Amino acid sequence: MKGLGPISYQGAPINGSHKAEGLPTIRLRVENADLAAATGDAVLHPASCGAWHAALLEGHRYLCLAKGSDCLVNVRLDNSAREGCACLDSVQQHNLHVAPGEHYEFSLWEHPSDEAFELHDLEGEVRLFRSREAAASGTFQVDAQRLTKLISKQLFGRVVAVNELVLVHLDGLALIIRIANVNTLDEAAKEEALSYHCYRGLVTPDTIIYLTEGDVRGEPMQQISDSSPQLLAEGDQKSQGHLSECSGSGRLVLLNRRPRPFGGRSHTVIDVLTRDDELFPVKRKLLRPCINLTQAVRSDVPSVTINVDTLVFDRVLIFLEATAAGQLAPDFAVHLLGDLLHAGEALGLQSLQGYCRAKLGRLDSRIQLRTFEEVEAHNAAGQCWLILDGMVLDVTRWLPEHPGGARIIPAQSLNLDCARFFEVYHSSRESFLYLREFYIGELHPKDVAAVPCKERPSPEFLAQLRGYTRFRMQPPDEESLVKAFKSF
Ligand code: HEM
Incomplete structure (x- = not known):
């Protein structure tokens, strides 16, 4: 559950205000209310409220700037207020960033029902x-x-x-x-x-x-x-x-101050230092898809430095949050895509790279059917392509970050289906969570039977693995591939 309203990591609300649906904005002149007699409410003459009147009676009683102010002010109707004015004391004016004598568009704010609202x-x-x-x-x-x-x-x-x-x-x-x-x-x-x-x-x-x-x-x-x-x-x-x-x-x-409990720093958070020296405390598990940060994220190190600028990383985090929550990635403006693509490369965040390439019109051709011959050829050329339950995974650039070391995978698992090794060596299921980042396609159905396999993995492991890899492309069955071939 999130706090009220999404906010960027730099502290700026993303969506602005939640305006009460169907209600128009109203232009009001800000008038000084006497601070000494301040009640904390914005005082409006009932005749100034027009279409808001019924809503105010129903309980939509928060006023905000139509362009979206963080600060909300309770509304009170009073016949003594001047018509067409919002009487605000100087503290409220400060909070709303408005000045007396000026006109502003105001709207009524409605609390979105799907967000946490009450403050702990x-x-x-x-x-x-x-x-x-x-x-x-x-x-x-x-x-x-x-x-x-x-x-x-x-x-x-x-x-x-x-x-x-x-x-x-x-x-x-x-x-x-x-x-x-x-x-x-x-x-x-x-x-x-x-x-x-x-x-x-x-x-x-x-x-x-x-x-x-x-x-x-x-x-x-x-x-x-x-x-x-x-x-x-x-x-x-x-x-x-x-x-x-x-x-x-x-x-x-x-x-007699009440101290905050759990004041200490949490291990679940790592400080990410950007190229321009901004510091972001980020949940380690949110950064898991960034495969170039694997060692830092899994270890106890308190911080990691990245070759990405603040503003770009801010958006990377928004992207990571959306994908972690199973939501669609936000619609980033085209002029940001180049920088985001570079950030995706610097962090080893394949999903962001794919997103940017797709948006830039270069369709992601990474995920496709791969022949066993192709896998062997890449491995012979010094790369590290694995076959795991028929998935093809490119871990070449990640090898130095592999928690089990850089040597064991090329030594034991090339050019065979390594599912059993995978099962044996990984006690936690954390390793499943990385697979999506390395996935480059499926082994061609014609080659599946030909791939060496020293020992079969257990059915329980396979069921668990498949539960974690629902992102796999659906390979066409052999029959339809043969038909397609014959039609030429
Ligand atoms: C894409 C493939 C792989 C991923 C994502 C991966 C990920 C991981 C992770 C996250 C760990 C930390 C411990 C754990 O979660 O259990 C780990 C440890 C390890 N991995 Fe892998 N791994 C992969 C492939 C392999 C393969 C193919 C082998 C062996 C041939 C292997 C051997 C090991 C060993 C020996 C350890 C250390 C286990 C220990 O210290 O208890 N890994 N790997």
Whole structure:
């Protein structure tokens, strides 16, 4: 099960927002709501809602930008709001990346029923709000448990997204919480999942909240002023790019923090370092089809360097996830296919190579009927083509990565059906999972009987092997091959 909405490995949501079906977008002018009196809702006049009215009453109550904002804002109808306007406080404006006085297309957001939605936990970074306290020197101690209760109450029933800010007041202190991480799964389920991304979800009374102290001066924050409802400095309202550091020296200390369990690094993850020095923590088993990474993925090494750039690898991971989930590969734009093909070659990811070639119009001719003569000729030329239960597998380039060593296969298994060797040497069934990557076709039916076979594999092994190799092409039976021959 995934987190809410697919997200690329670089953190960008892939599909944008899920707009409530059949409902039009509505153009609204953003108006400042008084931050001091903020409820966290976007306030709309009932007359501004037009076609949304019925849906709002039914419970579609989340507002987002029509072009797809990560952040969603709860909607409240109020006759006191100005018609044609969305009243948003300055924190909401920051979260939605909108400026007061400007018009934007908004839509209602509907939660897709097939995705996990309720948050198991969230992580928040707490900072002193840009205010007298932040500017003053000294230490401000805050009881994390009380703050957690307050946040829980304030966010209950709201959908929060990563990087969203939440303003909380506790004992006269104004605190800004940045949502640093959200999860719809617990740690154990995340370990199990082949891949997992989550950037948004619903806060329930059961959502666990972990708080940490944000580095006051370390991270620039968009300027939010509590003295005025105006979010951005004059003249800077449209740019939305103005960042200013919280330059105060006031320090926040959280007491009684709830630590996150299983904080340690998981062995199931390996850090992949791209050519341009970006680091991707990736589940080892997701990388299994990348046969050039076999040794790194199967060993304990914490990281591996690849000759692929960040942006291309990001897409490779999306491709791997889709195929691992049995879904169709995403429709990558044609201009990316060249780079993806090179990445497929660098990583030894045959399926990606096939995908790119097919899309580039060069149909994948890798998988075909192979004669025994052809297999022998390739092996005589220094390659390593195996015959396994009639499948022909090209493991030439993978031999140095073979966990059983590079020598044993050419020494024992060339030019015969090696199914029995395969059965004997491989205690785990992990080896089955690689076969698809090496598969280059079927032995020609006319040659099947002629292939030497020292010992037959057990029927149980064959049944298991065939269960794992449903990708095999269906070879034509000998009768139809003879008929085809006779027709010439
Ligand atoms: C495409 C063909 C093959 C694949 C994908 C493959 C894969 C693997 C894998 C994943 C392992 C790790 C241990 C395991 O999973 O059991 C392994 C170990 C091994 N393989 Fe292969 N293998 C292949 C062919 C062969 C052949 C034909 C032989 C022998 C002639 C062989 C001999 C061994 C040996 C001796 C080990 C070490 C076993 C041990 O340490 O217990 N492999 N192979």
